[in-house]
Amino acid sequence: MRILYGVQGTGNGHLSRARVMAKSLQKYGVDVDFFFSGRSPEQFFDMECFGEYQVEAGLTIATNSGRVSMARTAWKNSVPSLLNDIHSLDLSPYDLVLNDFEPVSAWAAKRQGVTSISVSHQAALKYAVPKVGETWFNEKLLNYFAPVDIALGCHWHHFGFPILPPFVEVDPVVAVNSHQILVYLPFEEPDDIVKFLAPFKEYCFHVYHGKAPKTPYPSHIKWSGFNRDGFKLQLSTCGGVIGSAGFELASEALTLGKKLLVKPLIGQFEQLSNVAALELLGAADTMMSLDSEALRRWLKLAAPEPIHYPQVGDGLVKWLLSGEWHSGDKLCRQLWDEVDLPQSWRKKSP
Numbered sequence: 001m002r003i004l005y006g007v008q009g010t011g012n013g014h015l016s017r018a019r020v021m022a023k024s025l026q027k028y029g030v031d032v033d034f035f036f037s038g039r040s041p042e043q044f045f046d047m048e049c050f051g052e053y054q055v056e057a058g059l060t061i062a063t064n065s066g067r068v069s070m071a072r073t074a075w076k077n078s079v080p081s082l083l084n085d086i087h088s089l090d091l092s093p094y095d096l097v098l099n100d101f102e103p104v105s106a107w108a109a110k111r112q113g114v115t116s117i118s119v120s121h122q123a124a125l126k127y128a129v130p131k132v133g134e135t136w137f138n139e140k141l142l143n144y145f146a147p148v149d150i151a152l153g154c155h156w157h158h159f160g161f162p163i164l165p166p167f168v169e170v171d172p173v174v175a176v177n178s179h180q181i182l183v184y185l186p187f188e189e190p191d192d193i194v195k196f197l198a199p200f201k202e203y204c205f206h207v208y209h210g211k212a213p214k215t216p217y218p219s220h221i222k223w224s225g226f227n228r229d230g231f232k233l234q235l236s237t238c239g240g241v242i243g244s245a246g247f248e249l250a251s252e253a254l255t256l257g258k259k260l261l262v263k264p265l266i267g268q269f270e271q272l273s274n275v276a277a278l279e280l281l282g283a284a285d286t287m288m289s290l291d292s293e294a295l296r297r298w299l300k301l302a303a304p305e306p307i308h309y310p311q312v313g314d315g316l317v318k319w320l321l322s323g324e325w326h327s328g329d330k331l332c333r334q335l336w337d338e339v340d341l342p343q344s345w346r347k348k349s350p
Helices: 015-028 070-076 079-088 103-112 134-145 190-197 230-238 247-256 269-281 292-298 313-322 328-336
Strands: 004-010 030-037 055-056 096-099 117-121 150-153 179-186 205-207 221-224 238-243 259-263
Touching: 004 015, 004 247, 015 030, 015 096, 015 247, 015 313, 030 103, 055 103, 055 328, 070 079, 070 259, 079 103, 096 103, 117 205, 150 269, 179 230, 190 205, 190 292, 221 292, 230 238, 238 247, 247 259, 247 269, 259 269, 259 292, 313 328
Parallel strands: 004 030, 004 096, 030 055, 096 117, 117 150, 179 205, 179 238, 205 221, 238 259
Antiparallel strands: none
16 A cells, blocks of 8 residues: 655644654555645754655645734735645555645545545544634635545544544653743744743743744743754653643643643634633643733642553554544544543543
């Protein structure tokens, strides 16, 4: 079997899931090529595990000060360019397109009659899981942004639906410093982050961001560009995580037993829905702005118990190789049977 794996490159969550899958695909000897879109080639990093991958423009979102900017998004995206990418992608060498909310490979598969299977967090939002901002437009976006033949979603809890557990790969926790805090707020302005963190001098904040602050910042704030190895090390040893409401980082924090404070990208349906799910589960503290009082309260909290999610990548690859692609419900049940959910989660429903 030869697979093309299309991955949405906007944000790092899709890439984290693809890295987990790349290891599992290699482990089982699957012939796979990776296709990325959503950011320019020079903005990808730590991509060695994907071999000789391909990048096209695809579609992306643009933000401004922690909010989705519709004007910038419209300016950055080109429909003629997208259509050209779709028509230019030759899928004749492939038996299957695996897709993580990536529009070019999804629409090319639909156009060329190649079977496509989605593995994404967005696919879970097609069920009645906790959601905020559910509109006609968002429903159409979920269905038509990257349409596939078979859709498998993933979430922190199954909520009674055929949804996969998260795809998680983390460094084991060896030692924890409760006053070391990991900060990943990629959609916020750097100087706003500094102003938010500066008053809490008894803590050390390790901030990962694509841009540096314009003004000097105090010594208890450590600033660096994104480096996956450094980030994973800080994640394993920190006392807590302050992040956007993306799916993968929250999954990693829950797996490691890290307390979590999230601020969603305002106007982004997926992140607002993630906040609703985290609040329902009692799995994180949330804030809609960089709220110093919310941070002050959260810093005093104890760490939660870790949640041990299974090796979803291995299970999924074995399922793909079986060819029984319409038995996704059975795969989901088998994987959730391996998860010991917190007692307070077990009867949660949206």
